[in-house]
Amino acid sequence: MNQITPQGGTDALYERVRHLVPAMEWETFLADIRAIETLKRERNAVILAHNYQTPEIFHCVADIRGDSLALAREAQETDADVIVMAGVHFMAETAKMLNPHGTVLIPDRKAGCSLADSITGADVRALRARHPGVPVVTYVNTSAEVKAESDICCTSGNAKRVVESLGTDSVIMIPDEFLARNIGAETGIRMITWPGHCEVHERFTPEEIDRMRADNPGLVVLAHPECPPEVVAASDFSGSTAMMADFVRGHASDPILLVTECSMSDNLAIQYPRTAFVRPCNMCPHMKRITLSNIRHALETMTHEVTLDPELASRGRRAVERMLAI
Ligand code: SF4
The missing domain is CATH 3.40.50.10800 (NadA-like)
Known part of the structure; x- marks a missing residue:
């Protein structure tokens, strides 16, 4: 669990996000963060957060962080009674498939996905x-x-x-x-x-990458494979969000261009403060439906619960488990 001190804006939690979250904004987050921590203990709940969640969720209330694969694995492993998915609806369904006896909540039912x-x-x-x-x-x-x-x-x-x-x-x-x-x-x-x-990744273009290379000598370009093939071809490396994070870990001092969703870059910038990031920002509107306040509301009211037809869930689980076995 996160450690929260009564001093608010100067506590250890704020130190993690202070160069991205202004002090005034942090004050507005504190009541929700404290309430969420209490509710998690009362409900024996965990919050799973995707890399595209905003820093105050990803770094301040999430118990498990990662890409879709990491979250699917953790949903299967957790012994918490309640999983709150700080992600989009298909992720909550996957969590429910892999953890059929747990209660899975999605803070906003409309958090969808163009794919x-x-x-x-x-x-x-x-x-x-x-x-x-x-x-x-x-x-x-x-x-x-x-x-x-x-x-x-x-x-x-x-x-x-x-x-x-x-x-x-x-x-x-x-x-x-x-x-x-x-x-x-x-x-x-x-x-x-x-x-x-993906409505986020399809918008990047090779011309954008060329412009950024011209403006930033020595730039290393990482592109998500949901980008168009010509964008991947114009990049130095292509991989999932977890693979991008691994790449950044090994190249701490290079200027790096992340061709992916905005918050992924913000969250990595917090983890690797010595790395110079160039961040073209395309935001996922579905991921951004999840907020501290609706996570708190989900835990207070135990809504919105994700349910699946057992027969359909069992067939879907088979396809997911075949993947996890590889
Ligand atoms: S970024 Fe948003 S739209 Fe794109 S695949 Fe992820 S959830 Fe779907």
Whole structure:
């Protein structure tokens, strides 16, 4: 648990975020942070926070932090009675799938995802009918219904390994078209794609990267694989949020350009204060629906609980567990 002192703005917790959170703003966060810590103890609850959450959530109230894969693993392992997902709805569904006896709460039901919303279970069945015998690899950024129609899931961190593990010449890889094309280019496996895009990462362009390189000599460019292939090609390294964090750890003094969601850069800048970050900022509006105040409200009222049809959850779990076994 975090240590909170009554002095508020000068406490140890504030030290973590002080170069990103102004003192005046911190004062407005303190009541919620204190209430959340008390409620977590009373409810035996943990808060899982995705890397794209704002620093006051990620660094000040989260118990478990990471990308989709890390959060899925931790949801399975935790012995807490209540999981609050400081992320988007598909992440809460995945947590519920992997921890069916726990209570999973999402502070705002409308925290969606352009990728998850791009495809339905019926779309997956139609793809299978058009390409009989071709395995379906589904990005975790999908609903439980879509996972239930899939052979195996993947994240941006393990997509290459998952696809190669199947030993086939072709794969139906859904719903992120750019991730599928990027993995197809890396592996030489024919990708049957779906036109789903992350509304944050699809907006980056190679011209933007060229401009930043011109303005920042020696810049090292890291791009998330949900970016268009021409953006990945213009970068020095492409990897999941966890892989980007690992890369930054090993290159502490380089100027680094993070081609991903704004808060990921903020959170890494807090962890690596000696690194010079260049941060083009595209924000995920869905992640930003989660706030300290609605996390507190979720724990006070035990809402909004995520429930899943047991049969659908069991089929979806099979696809997620196949991935976790790799
Ligand atoms: S950043 Fe993109 S993939 Fe992640 S939740 Fe937002 S819209 Fe979905």
